[in-house]
Amino acid sequence: MFAKKETQHPCLLFCFYITYYQDTGDNFLGKRSADKDYVGVVAYARGIRTDLINYAPYKHEGTDIYDIIDWISKQPWCNGAVGMLGGSYAGFSQWATAKNVHPALQTIVPQVVVMPGYDTPMENNVQMSLGLYWSNDNIYKNEPIGRGLPFEWFEKGIAWRKLDSLAGYKIKIFQKWLQHPNFDSYGQSMVPAPEEYTKINIPVLTTTGYYDGSQIGAIQYFKLHNKYNKNANHYFVIGPYDHWGGQSSAKSN
Structure with a gap:
């Protein structure tokens, strides 16, 4: 190599x-x-x-x-x-x-x-189930979650933050991202600030x-x-x- x-x-x-x-x-x-x-x-x-x-x-x-x-x-x-x-x-x-x-x-x-x-794990400020699937299936290597889970969530009428409970796991990454439902200082700190773009x-x-x-x-x-x-x-x-x-x-x- x-x-x-x-x-x-x-x-x-x-x-x-x-x-x-x-x-x-x-x-x-x-x-x-x-x-x-x-x-x-x-x-x-x-x-x-x-x-x-x-x-x-x-x-x-x-x-x-x-x-x-x-x-x-x-x-x-x-x-x-x-x-x-x-x-x-x-x-x-x-x-x-x-x-x-x-x-x-x-x-x-x-x-x-x-x-x-900004666009992950929500798009246009709408939460996606990506935050749950991505971390569960790819990071933690748990049993892959069925893609019908959001429909089950909708039918049960429970809070979105409890979505991982339907999968049988407590997903740390999913729960962390839910604490930042918009492009706040948490996300902004990870990408270039205006003055940093000027130096790229x-x-x-x-x-x-x-x-x-x-x-x-x-x-x-x-x-x-x-x-x-x-x-x-x-x-x-x-x-x-x-x-x-x-x-x-x-x-x-």
Whole structure:
């Protein structure tokens, strides 16, 4: 996965944050990078590969990824230039670290990117069951919850905060997010503030799709970056893609 020590290459950092992604063969990302003469590095959020009690969605990416980039840039196989690539949560992680751009970070490519508290786990201020399914099925690896659960909740007429009780679990992440039903200081602290957008001068490529559930967040990052940084070098691609299509290779009909 890594180049020989005497040979230096630019590096691509792939950040993944839900355990489900570990089942897909992340070594492929290293090979794909090497084929293009890059070093590929895959990083996981704090707690994902050790103890989930240490995992707090979105909370530590801004500082942790800065340290990861710093470490990568100083390795003998890296020429000191680092780029980031990834979609959805991994797209958010790039904007989180852009709050304080490391000198080695040369570009970010956030795909189908979410904005916590703005389009996740609610959309247009309407709560979605995503917060429950995502954390239960992918983080805690409990028995997958049936997608008919919201209909059962509606029929029973119980409070939304008790939705996880119908699944038979107490989902810590779900309950934490319910404490922040709008884009308050909790979500705002995880993404760039106006004065931080002014300092994001590296090239940015954002991709999303007409049918992407994260389209709202992707557009908002683009709008804010250009609003507060009049010289923003930000390319935006939107096409006939869904959430997966907007972060993967083109498919034939």
